[in-house]
Amino acid sequence: MRKVGKQSIVFDNVYLKSSSAVVGPLEMQGPLAKYFDAHYDNLYCEKQNWEQAEMQLFTDALDIALVKGNLTPDEIDLIFAGDLNNQITVANYSLRDYSIPYVGVYGACSTSTLSLINGACLLDGGFGRYIMCATSSHNATSERQFRYPTEYGGQKPDSITFTVTGAGAGILTRQITDVRLTKATVGTVVDSGTTDSLDMGRSMAPAALQTLKAHLEDFQEDLNSFDLILTGDLSTYGAKTLKELAREFKIELGNNYHDCGMLVYDLDNQPVFAGGSGCACAAVVMYGYVVKQMLAGRLNKVLIIATGALLNPIMVAQKETIPGIAHAVVLERVK
């Protein structure tokens, strides 16, 4: 493992042992349904309230990743996890029932790649044998945390994104497997200057651009070397904004660019406004769709830039802006 350029890392031996993606009802009706490991038909996930429901998704993701990797919790040396709730509550409380050393991380909706980068660094530095990374989000817990009560009848603008209900987990190892984590770029906080919490896709676009630009510069990489470049949850308007921003810097995002928030739902037929968002958005697309496509040999090299809006409702009410951050990882198929 070594640092490359300004803000990137190249890993020597980090592989994905197993991964899992668990989703809610609307995600299961979306176009990526067959790539998910488990789902619930009801937003309550057989629990009493929304927070418990998200915890259920989170622990299901852990359990499935463990079973798929043929591991027990005792064999996991460390877990990096986080979510969108205050005090990253869902990760904290879910891990009460697991005796796994735990480091909580918060990167808003970029937590999926943030936890992967943390895990990969520690593992490649020689710590332990298996490191787990996990994150979750739930539409109703997020609405309540950041916006209005779920049944409130205010009109939502087209620019609003729809928090994905789901959870994803991955287990990293130094043993060779079919999917390798080769590179990463840690993002900087980029302030877009926007203040509209109902238009977060666009507010994260500058952060996504900064990380993309840094990644390409640090590794002297070409956009065409990737089969797929994914941003986390910019959604329709954010992805469009990123393309225009990139063009200003002579980066032409073409057909191999897509956004997880646009992939996870059927935007024309599902009531999801500009598309998906939330920690689970990038997580379930990466751990579900991307990993399974790699295992099937249909994708070889994928750049995933999970984006996070570092939104705090109090700061926004105080007329502050919404800063963004984006962390990138490169997953490659081992041939």
Next chain:
Amino acid sequence: MEKQIYQKVLNNTKVKRPVVKNSLQAFLVGGIIALLGQALLDFYQLVVNLEEKVATSLMSITLVFLASLLTGLGIYDRIGQFAGAGSIIPITGFSNSMTSAALESKSEGIVLGIMTNMFKLAGAVIVAGIVSAFFSATLIYLFSR
């Protein structure tokens, strides 16, 4: 330099709200709610033979109840998505804001959950109502003699 480019592109890609369409929809649904209110008022006055004052209160209560029920059934937020201000401004919107906040905080118990949070959204309306009532009452007091 970079910030200026961000600003330029972000200004160019702003998502416009369909103001005319939204206004027409708000007008339509707001009108329907008002019509329903009038029908209820007439019903209570002419059919049930109540005094105007009593009938007016009953009309409001009925609308509040209906909006609350529709909120609980998960229908009112869909009406709101279509109607915008059309279903938020009438008393039904007030009812929705209270019921939705109460439903949302149900899991935190009756006192700290429902009772504390019920007026989270509606509180602003009440404060605005009291303050404007004070000023209009003052004006009436000063100039109506």
